[in-house]
Amino acid sequence: MSYQFSFSFIEKYWPLLFDGTLATIRMSIIVTVLGFILGTLCAVASSSRHTSLRILVAIYVESIRNTPLLVQLFLVYFGLASLGLKYSAETSALIGLTINVGAYSSEIIRAGLQAIHPGQLEAADTLGLSRLQVLAGVMLPPALEKVYPALVSQYVLLMLATSVASQISAEELTGAASRIQSITFRSFEVYIVILGIYLALSFAMRGLFRLLGLLIFPRQRRLGTNL
Amino acid sequence: MFTNFSLVHIQVLLNGLLWTVILSMISFVFGGLVGFALALGGISKNRAVAGLVNAYISLVQGTPVLILMFVIYFGLPIVGIEVSSLVAASVAMVIFSSAFLGTIWRASLQSVARTQWEAADCLALSGWQRMGLVVLPQAVRIATPPTVGFMVQIVKNTSLASVIGMAEVTYIAKQVNASTFQPFTTYLVIALFYFAICFPLSVLSRRFERIYSVSRR
Numbered sequence: 001m002s003y004q005f006s007f008s009f010i011e012k013y014w015p016l017l018f019d020g021t022l023a024t025i026r027m028s029i030i031v032t033v034l035g036f037i038l039g040t041l042c043a044v045a046s047s048s049r050h051t052s053l054r055i056l057v058a059i060y061v062e063s064i065r066n067t068p069l070l071v072q073l074f075l076v077y078f079g080l081a082s083l084g085l086k087y088s089a090e091t092s093a094l095i096g097l098t099i100n101v102g103a104y105s106s107e108i109i110r111a112g113l114q115a116i117h118p119g120q121l122e123a124a125d126t127l128g129l130s131r132l133q134v135l136a137g138v139m140l141p142p143a144l145e146k147v148y149p150a151l152v153s154q155y156v157l158l159m160l161a162t163s164v165a166s167q168i169s170a171e172e173l174t175g176a177a178s179r180i181q182s183i184t185f186r187s188f189e190v191y192i193v194i195l196g197i198y199l200a201l202s203f204a205m206r207g208l209f210r211l212l213g214l215l216i217f218p219r220q221r222r223l224g225t226n227l
Numbered sequence: 228m229f230t231n232f233s234l235v236h237i238q239v240l241l242n243g244l245l246w247t248v249i250l251s252m253i254s255f256v257f258g259g260l261v262g263f264a265l266a267l268g269g270i271s272k273n274r275a276v277a278g279l280v281n282a283y284i285s286l287v288q289g290t291p292v293l294i295l296m297f298v299i300y301f302g303l304p305i306v307g308i309e310v311s312s313l314v315a316a317s318v319a320m321v322i323f324s325s326a327f328l329g330t331i332w333r334a335s336l337q338s339v340a341r342t343q344w345e346a347a348d349c350l351a352l353s354g355w356q357r358m359g360l361v362v363l364p365q366a367v368r369i370a371t372p373p374t375v376g377f378m379v380q381i382v383k384n385t386s387l388a389s390v391i392g393m394a395e396v397t398y399i400a401k402q403v404n405a406s407t408f409q410p411f412t413t414y415l416v417i418a419l420f421y422f423a424i425c426f427p428l429s430v431l432s433r434r435f436e437r438i439y440s441v442s443r444r
Contacts, residue, residue, distance in 0.1 A: 003305045066379060066425035067418045068386035070397060075418065078410035156289075163291035167390060174293060187301035195294050202289035 009184045010193065020176030021197055027090075027172055028159040028205075031097040035158065036151070038098060039105020044135060046110050057106065064103035069164050072096050077168040093165035093172075101158045108150045112143030145217045152209040156202050163198070173197060232412045236403045240413075243399030244420050246313075250385045250395055251424075253317045255378060258324030265329030270336050280329065287326035292384050295319045300391040316388035316395075324381050331377060335370035336362060372436035379425045379432075386421070396420060 010017070046057040064072065076099075077092040087095065116139055124138040144151075166174035173194060181190040268280040287295070299322075300315040310318075339362050347357035389398035396417050404413045 062426060062429070063418075063422065066383075066429055067421045068383040068397070070386045070389070071400075071414055071418050071421065074400075074410065074414045078404065079414050080411070082409065082411050160289075160291040163293045164387070166293075174291070177294075177297075188298065188305055191294055191297040191301060195290050195298055198291055198294060199286065199289040 007189050013180045016176045020173035023171050024173040027162050032155045034098040035101030038102030042106035043109035061103045069100050073168050089168050089170040093170035104154050108147045112147035156205050232407050232409045243396035247385050247395040251382045254320035254324045254381045257321045261325035262328030266332035269333035284326045292323050293387050296391050312391045312393040316393045331373045335366040339365045368439050372432050375432040379428050
């Protein structure tokens with residue numbers, strides 16, 4: 001056991017790490033927003049009266065949730081390119097991750113929609129609200145409030161999963177790491193540092209989402225806890 | 228265009244799928260053992276033990292599996308253990324699945340009603356009897372649906388072992404792709420393979436959920 005640990009690469013390559021971290025944060029934010037929108041749309045569609053729409057969403061959700069993200073990214077990046085749809089690695093990563101997290105969000109939000117008390121819907125009907133009003137005013141807000149913690153966990157997992165995008169050579173933190181380690185041969189040290197950065201990012205993300213939750217959901221603010 | 232992709236490739240890929248299944252089983256069995264210990268430690272009255280379990284779980288759940296793979300793969304040789312990529316991938320997967328199974332099972336144990344624990348105490352059962360005869364049987368019912376659901380995550384995450392060179396199905400697919408140059412077909416085929424394993428598990432998980440939630444009503 002004569003291994004000498006050396007973290008001196010940080011001094012020289014920290015701009016690469018910094019840019020990688022920023023790229024990971026940017027990617028996570030974009031995909032979280034797009035995935036949330038896609039997920040909400042799909043959740044609403046899966047509680048629609050049109051059977052074909054429900055089946056379509058079910059096929060989408062099941063096929064995404066039962067295949068690995070890595071394979072999905074390969075299909076988007078290499079597969080679509082071979083069919084003539086060429087996107088850059090970054091765009092492919094954004095597309096693949098959004099499709100992926102959209103399916104998970106959809107399942108979570110759907111659970112929230114299903115948990116709404118029928119009495120609420122009857123009351124909305126009695127008040128003569130339109131379907132859109134019921135959806136936007138009566139169903140979605142409490143549903144999102146209820147599943148907010150699950151959504152947060154999902155988006156933290158998503159942030160961690162952006163590391164997989166390095167496998168299709170998208171620029172982000174893990175990609176930066178593999179570049180640094182191929183120059184310095186300090187693989188273990190590089191990945192330990194990266195691990196620390198991801199850990200810090202996930203804690204920061206949970207903290208920010210908690211604040212965001214207090215901001216969006218006044219009931220949480222008053223109770224001081226999740227529902 | 229797709230003439231090059233043939234039955235031979237399917238055969239090779241199926242061979243890789245076998246290793247995906249083996250790695251998944253290793254992850255589940257050993258991850259389950261560690262996870263069970265974590266769950267017991269997590270509900271322990273000993274603050275230090277529960278704190279350690281908490282720290283381990285949030286550490287693992289806050290890091291990507293991919294990075295875990297790299298750290299284990301490059302880290303074990305440093306402490307003098309030369310490992311194959313199968314062993315490295317197994318260790319990484321066991322760490323990953325133990326943390327998640329630990330959380331699931333800890334929550335299941337905690338959601339057995341407090342009065343059940345107290346009733347067991349009133350009957351003068353020992354700690355082990357209380358756990359084995361009263362709490363566990365009820366916790367298992369609560370834990371089964373999410374556990375089966377998590378198996379899907381395990382199977383899917385084994386695909387990441389391909390990055391450290393373990394010859395499971397995704398790794399083989401990369402090689403098949405390199406020789407046939409038909410990425411769409413190749414990756415679609417293995418996506419179907421994964422789906423064929425994961426979808427039944429997902430369905431099973433949902434079925435358990437229905438059965439157990441009905442019986443508890």
